[in-house]
Amino acid sequence: MRPFGLLRIERDPEQSWARTIFVSVLAITAAFLVAGVIFWGYGVSPLRAYRVIIQDTLGDPRAVPEILLPAMPLLLAGVGLVLAFRAQFYNIGAEGQLLAGTVAATWVALFTPTPGPLMLPVMFLTGFFAGALWGLLPSLLKLRLNVNEVITTLMMNYIALSLVSWLVTGPWKGPSVRGFAYTDTFPDPAWLPALAGTRVHWPTLLLGIVLAALAAFLLNRTRLGFEIRVQGQNPDAARYAGVNPLRTTLLVMLLSGGLAGLAGVGEVAGIHHKLLDPNQVSLGYGYVAIIVAWLARGNPLAVIVTATFFGLIYSSGDVMQVSLQMPFRVTDVFNGLILFFLIGSERLLQYRVRWVPWKS
């Protein structure tokens, strides 16, 4: 109700897509501005930094694969997190669930006699189950004992990290790679095909897009999706409506963990072709997927866009490392700031600006 010249700012609880996009872009721009100030403090001219980034990412067609590579795990894990967040389950454990997927895929590729043509499907399937399994304990603890899922899923990340380190330095250390902490290279049937001249393992990308569409269908067109949405918005109403919170949350968590697991399979089968140091397998994808999902505002199809955007952030980070000699943590500065501004601006979504003609 505040008059502002000819513009009036008023409360409007109705969500509109145009406003959501406008506020999100505003928040991201603000984050870039603050990041610029930090670069300046570090001793890199922000103007130069952003010019170099734009030149080497958006301005260079060869950068497209570099954007898509991180976008793929972000897409898969992000879609899963959207489902979890819609049911008000704060799954912070995508990183660990992703790593569980890499372990499962590696096990299938190196230690089972799976016949060639079945190899990749079986890897994805076991990866899915491993990711789901990794998320199972926190969800059960939450549902049965009301143990805070944020902390337990986080702890599971650290456990997965140590588990992978242990596997690659100990029992699974490849006999043919003396002195290095990784497993043997996968046999040929366990390699995902890549687009010519790039490392873009397109089946994972395709899988991500298909699953995003399926998740959107699940949320908007099925009874289960309805239950997830009701439970997320109003748990009490959901209980009255006969929604079984145990079943919904568990299902959502299995899907969420499973999708992160698939992302992990894509990383080892598509890029590394072996299991190695966990910090090299996942460059924090599980954590960034949280922002990807948050930015998508609960819409699985929007994750395709937001994951690509954070793929761009990752490739910008690479550019800053190579061209500006900045440390790799620079992407975390972006990530943290973007997340801050996104949630900080959330309340703006409830307001609209209206043009008021003179007469009224």
Place this chain on the structure above:
Amino acid sequence: MEILTWILGTLVRGLAFGTPLLWGSLGEIYAERAGVVNLGVEGMMILGAFSGFAVAQVTGNPVIGLLAAAVVGALAALLHALVSVTLRANQYVSGLALSMFGLGLSGLLGRRWEGIPLDHPLPEVTVLAPLGISLAVALWIVLYHTRWGIVLRTTGESPAAADAMGINVTLVRYLAVVFGGLLAGIAGGFLSVAYRPSWTEGMTAGIGWIVVALAIFAGWDPLKAIWTSLLFGVLFHLSFRLQTWIPPEPLQIMPFAFTIVVLTVGARRGGRVRQAAPEALGLPYVRGER
């Protein structure tokens, strides 16, 4: 006799490692008592660790370094308070953002300081460990036996009632969160100025998250935080110590797995934890709503 020295040595080392856990969890307890979860402990600690080291190195005085760590931790917490109290954003996500930002910023600014040993470190156990224990006692007295404590607890239990009593809920929450950040900053500074007097990016290595769990494990009671921190300090120490016999990675899992165990046990035991939790924890307060 040998076993006795071994136990004593383990306890002293556990106390050394438990000290940042204690300082951190005392801060988190106060913030959560006011009703604000701060998952940014990891970020506040790493910023404290970096600024503490840098200032101690430049001034040649570790105490000034610790003070700087406290100020930086408090400033970082102010960011969380702004986003989660004033802008009423989701507290969990805001804390997460703070942790990412802290790790990023310290990694960026800290690169030039990487791997240099600190010229004048602080002694490990003799200063901050007894100070932390005294602080825990003092904070317990304040929490349960002073008016300030009532104000703090009411704000966390029922902000509407606090508001009706004439308490400025926003102010109390800001103060509690900033105080929590101050202690988290010191906890981080302890790591880089006393425990391992040097700076490595990401050197907090997940301790910040354990601190959040410890606040719950201690039932939001400053006195109980003393022994829970000591327990986890011993656990962390053992995970280094036992590496002679067991490979390091399964041992590194220990504190994190044990965190899940204690949270589970705490939730089981007749709902002790659930009863102790501040009623309005994690909920933004808007006058007239709910």
